[in-house]
Amino acid sequence: MKTIRTTRAIRRETKAARASGHPVVLVPTMGCLHGGHLSLIRRARQLAGANGTVVVSLFVNKTQFEPSEDFASYPRSLRRDTALCREAGADLLFAPSDAAIYADGHSTFVVESRLAKRMEGASRPTHFRGVTTVVAKLFNLVQPGAAVFGAKDWQQAAVIRQMTVDLDFPIRIVVAPTVRERDGLAMSSRNAYLSPAEREQATVLHEVIGTARLAVKSATAPLPAAALRRRLMRLVDKQRLAKLDYIEFFDPKTLEPAKRVARGTHLALAVFFGSTRLIDNGRL
Numbered sequence: 001m002k003t004i005r006t007t008r009a010i011r012r013e014t015k016a017a018r019a020s021g022h023p024v025v026l027v028p029t030m031g032c033l034h035g036g037h038l039s040l041i042r043r044a045r046q047l048a049g050a051n052g053t054v055v056v057s058l059f060v061n062k063t064q065f066e067p068s069e070d071f072a073s074y075p076r077s078l079r080r081d082t083a084l085c086r087e088a089g090a091d092l093l094f095a096p097s098d099a100a101i102y103a104d105g106h107s108t109f110v111v112e113s114r115l116a117k118r119m120e121g122a123s124r125p126t127h128f129r130g131v132t133t134v135v136a137k138l139f140n141l142v143q144p145g146a147a148v149f150g151a152k153d154w155q156q157a158a159v160i161r162q163m164t165v166d167l168d169f170p171i172r173i174v175v176a177p178t179v180r181e182r183d184g185l186a187m188s189s190r191n192a193y194l195s196p197a198e199r200e201q202a203t204v205l206h207e208v209i210g211t212a213r214l215a216v217k218s219a220t221a222p223l224p225a226a227a228l229r230r231r232l233m234r235l236v237d238k239q240r241l242a243k244l245d246y247i248e249f250f251d252p253k254t255l256e257p258a259k260r261v262a263r264g265t266h267l268a269l270a271v272f273f274g275s276t277r278l279i280d281n282g283r284l
């Protein structure tokens, strides 16, 4: 595995990889890798085949953090990440500096203006603009045939898929399942911020999805979303350290809000533990 720091070198390496005629598959990450990221890299390896090239990008992208958020303190662990990427089967690790991606005078942004507005977009108004901008730049630099994203960030995957269609990137967007800890908490780099007491209560996100699933399964007709939301909010309220940001029901493809909840409706939620914000989602 090669580690690459400059845009010129990643262009050169991926150009050579494409010329070999074998697939090039990209996995964008912000590093501090965990089992969720590693599952995406393994999926990319499967898609690329033994002779293809798996590119993992590792870049803490400041434009997707709100001014009040944790950009400066976001965990960084390049040495450990390098070893993990190698073990998981990556060929190229692209770990550029901030200046390599955002040169002085950078003033162009990519905005998806429909799917990005609600849920995460409502709570974090400039977040998706940062995500789509950096992913578009990575797509241009690497020019992969496919890119792998996690279902953990369901809305992000939908926004990126829309951008890919709208801007004619000839790239297949593959979404891999959410990887969880034993007790159901979705793996996240931000779980490391949780105190032991918060960590214990953080399983409530998974519990909300499970409870909603059970309610849908045992209902004989679609359930009114407002009533189900109230019931689920009480579960979150019971956890002393948790503060709900949102619970939303929606169509998994269009992200249109659902007034009635039935099998196949998607649920997403965001919960604060102190200043740590966790998200999760699942199909009901």
Ligand code: AMP
Binding pocket: 028, 029, 030, 031, 035, 036, 037, 039, 040, 148, 149, 150, 151, 152, 153, 176, 177, 178, 179, 180, 186, 187, 188, 189
């Ligand atoms: P991040 O480093 O948090 O920006 O995440 C990079 C990629 O890993 C995104 O496509 C995420 O959706 C994905 N990801 C993060 N956590 C998980 C998880 N627990 N399971 C599967 N994919 C994940």
